Amino acid sequence: MVEVSINRNANKLEISSYNGNSGEIFRDSNTSKRSPNELNFFREDNNHAYVGGEITYKRGCENNLVVSPYEINILGNIKNALILVNPDKIEVSPISTFLNLFEENEKLLLGNINYHIPKRVFMREDLPLVNLDRLKEELIEKYGVKPLKISRLDGGRSQNGIYFLKDEMKRKFVFKFRGEDGERSELISEILNKVPEYFPQIYPRVDEFNNYTLEIGGHRFGLEEFIEQTEQKEISLGYFSLFGKHLGRFHDKLSFASSEDSTLENKLTRGESFNESSILSLYIDLINNGKERHKLFLNSIEGMVLGNFSNKMKELPSRLIHKDLNSSNVLWINDKPKIIDSESLGFYKRINEFVAPLLLDGNMGRPNYLKSSIQNLIENYDSATDEPLSQNEVEILPNLLKYSLLRFYVVRSIRRGIEDREYTQILKNNLKDLGDKND
Numbered sequence: 001m002v003e004v005s006i007n008r009n010a011n012k013l014e015i016s017s018y019n020g021n022s023g024e025i026f027r028d029s030n031t032s033k034r035s036p037n038e039l040n041f042f043r044e045d046n047n048h049a050y051v052g053g054e055i056t057y058k059r060g061c062e063n064n065l066v067v068s069p070y071e072i073n074i075l076g077n078i079k080n081a082l083i084l085v086n087p088d089k090i091e092v093s094p095i096s097t098f099l100n101l102f103e104e105n106e107k108l109l110l111g112n113i114n115y116h117i118p119k120r121v122f123m124r125e126d127l128p129l130v131n132l133d134r135l136k137e138e139l140i141e142k143y144g145v146k147p148l149k150i151s152r153l154d155g156g157r158s159q160n161g162i163y164f165l166k167d168e169m170k171r172k173f174v175f176k177f178r179g180e181d182g183e184r185s186e187l188i189s190e191i192l193n194k195v196p197e198y199f200p201q202i203y204p205r206v207d208e209f210n211n212y213t214l215e216i217g218g219h220r221f222g223l224e225e226f227i228e229q230t231e232q233k234e235i236s237l238g239y240f241s242l243f244g245k246h247l248g249r250f251h252d253k254l255s256f257a258s259s260e261d262s263t264l265e266n267k268l269t270r271g272e273s274f275n276e277s278s279i280l281s282l283y284i285d286l287i288n289n290g291k292e293r294h295k296l297f298l299n300s301i302e303g304m305v306l307g308n309f310s311n312k313m314k315e316l317p318s319r320l321i322h323k324d325l326n327s328s329n330v331l332w333i334n335d336k337p338k339i340i341d342s343e344s345l346g347f348y349k350r351i352n353e354f355v356a357p358l359l360l361d362g363n364m365g366r367p368n369y370l371k372s373s374i375q376n377l378i379e380n381y382d383s384a385t386d387e388p389l390s391q392n393e394v395e396i397l398p399n400l401l402k403y404s405l406l407r408f409y410v411v412r413s414i415r416r417g418i419e420d421r422e423y424t425q426i427l428k429n430n431l432k433d434l435g436d437k438n439d
Contacts, residue, residue, distance in 0.1 A: 002026045002092055011053070012072035013085065020063075020080030020094035030090045035069045038112045041281075041415070046271045048281040049073065050113060063275040065095055067284075080276070095276045098283075099305055113288060115415040120180070127160040127177060128217045135163070135175070135216075142214055143223050144206040145173065164226065172226035173203070178213050179343050185213045185220040187267060188345050191320075192224075194257035198250050198339050200225035227338045229331040235361055240373045243330070243357060244380030246337050251321065251353070252386050258320045268320070268346040274313050274403060279304060282410045289414050296428055297406055300436050309399050313349060316393055320346070321353040326360035351393045354378075355404045366423060367408040369401060369430040398434045405430050 002018040004026065018024070036052040047064045049055040053071030061078050068085040075083075082095040117125070132150050139145045145167055153162040153174075161177035178185040189212035192199040203223040205211045213220040233239050258264050283301050286294040304310075322329075323344040331338045358374060359367045374397060382388035389397075409427050412418050 004028065004090060004092070006030070006090075010072065011070055012074070013068055013070040013090075014074040014076075015078060015081075015083060015092065016058075016076035018078050018081050018092055020082070020096065023094060025094070025097075026090075026092040028090050030085060030088060035087055035111075038114055039067070039069075041113050041115045041285075043118045043281070046273065046275050046277055047075075048277045050284065062271070063095060063277045065098070065277045065280050082280075095280070098276070098280045099302065111288070113285075123180065123219075124161070124177070125159055127219060129160050130163065130216055130221075132163075138214060138216075139165070139175070139223070142205050142207050143203055145171075145203075145223065147173075150175075165223075172228075173223055174200075174226050175221055175223050177343070178220040178222045180219055182213065182215065182220055184268065184346075185222065185343075186211060187264065188342060189213060189222055191254070191257050191345065192342055195250075195253045197253065198246075198337065199342065200227050200338060200340060227331045227333075227340060229338075230334060231332045233327070233332050235327060235370065237370070237373060237376050240357070240370075240376040241380045242335060243337070244377040245384040247325075247353070247357070247377070248381040248384030250339070251319065251350070254320045254322075255387075264320075265318070265347045269318070270346050270348070272313070272348060272352075273407070274310060274400070276305075276310050278407070279310065279403065282406055285410045285414045286406075293424075296431065296436070297409070300402055300406065300431055303436075304399055304403060307399070309396070309403065312392070312396055313351075313400070316349045316351055316396065317390070318347050319350045321348055321350060323348055323352055324356050325353065326356040328361075330357070351389070351397055351400055354397060355400060358401060359404060359408070366412070366420060366426070367405055367430075368426060369405065369433055371433040374398065374401070374434075402431055402434050402436065405434075 002024065003016045005014040006012070039050040039052060042049045042051070042055055044057055047057060047061055049066040051066060051073050052069040053073070055066065055073040055075070058074065058076035061075050062080070064075060064078050064081045064083065066073065066075070066083040068083065070085065080095050082093045082098050084091045135150060136147055139147055145165065147165040147167050149166040151164050152160065153164050163175040165173040165175055167173070178188070189202045192202045201224060202212055205214070213222045279301060283298065286297050291298070322339060322342060323346065324341060325339065329339060329341045331340060354377060358377060359369055361368065378389060378394060405427055409423065413420065413423055
């Protein structure tokens with residue numbers, strides 16, 4: 001049974017032991033706490049919160065959406081919960097009830113919101129600068145590579161995360177950030193070397209048997225082959241036909257590489273980003289940023305919720321995928337791709353692999369959908385793979401793309417405040433091409 005503890009003197013709210021799948025609803029009065037003028041937005045994995053101060057998650061917390069004016073908020077063992085704290089009441093409900101409760105609580109959510117970048121994302125985007133002299137010593141000792149030249153490569157999402165090297169034999173390397181999890185980084189490195197047709201060579205350390213990565217400042221870095229692209233492919237329907245064939249073969253090779261270790265799926269599985277909490281946080285941000293202006297986008301989200309999009313996604317098959325195949329991570333040598341930036345590689349719903357190539361032209365660019373590209377990609381993927389997409393995967397992909405476009409828009413335009421006057425109309429056109437009515 002849900003446990004709620006309030007300390008008004010300490011401005012503290014603590015809730016524990018609740019799972020929205022039980023259908024239980026908790027309501028209690030809360031007459032002594034006024035709503036603040038501002039709320040802070042935090043995302044931690046697949047939990048989203050709008051709070052007057054900070055929020056802390058203890059034990060297993062998944063798929064929760066919290067709106068609370070308290071400065072100290074602590075959740076423990078809470079799953080699938082919608083937590084709304086009004087000046088006159090506290091309500092803990094299954095997150096699936098959000099749309100039914102939203103009208104009576106809408107005023108609570110409107111106001112100034114301070115958006116905080118998730119800790120994991122912030123860490124990746126603001127890595128500490130590596131001392132190049134010390135790095136030279138480490139490369140000689142740990143990898144047996146004596147660089148004549150080291151330069152930091154700017155651009156992309158990982159600040160101070162990529163370094164270009166050239167050694168005495170004129171070999172070219174990239175030394176790059178691999179993540180914060182040592183075991184995960186080592187496993188991914190092993191898998192990449194099992195699929196040399198599609199990945200650059202990953203160099204093992206010479207001082208430690210079967211190890212690939214090096215810890216610098218609490219982060220994992222690794223050494224790999226530098227890939228020189230010979231051709232920049234234009235994003236067109238022909239591109240998706242060519243890429244679809246390679247994607248089908250690529251998935252088959254990844255599947256074979258992972259089949260030797262039955263524990264790999266457990267080790268490389270991460271939370272998905274399409275749960276109810278994620279979807280409904282987009283809804284709140286769009287309402288708060290202009291309900292009438294974003295009416296089409298809100299209608300699209302309501303359609304997903306009412307159509308049970310999240311549960312349908314959960315029923316789809318998972319497999320080992322790259323998950324970040326935007327065009328800047330696919331380098332072409334004639335008509336053969338080499339795939340880089342594989343830190344996101346892991347076990348997810350297979351259909352997630354199609355989002356980045358269909359929508360993202362580079363890491364930081366404005367997302368865009370090319371009409372009919374989905375058909376070209378699927379048709380050629382199915383012709384090349386041993387495991388074609390199921391009917392359920394094909395049917396849900398347009399909705400996954402719509403959800404992803406809306407998420408990119410909210411993150412880019414609202415949470416990060418990037419000015420782009422054309423973006424709203426482009427998104428409307430994209431949604432229309434994917435089946436939404438453009439009123």
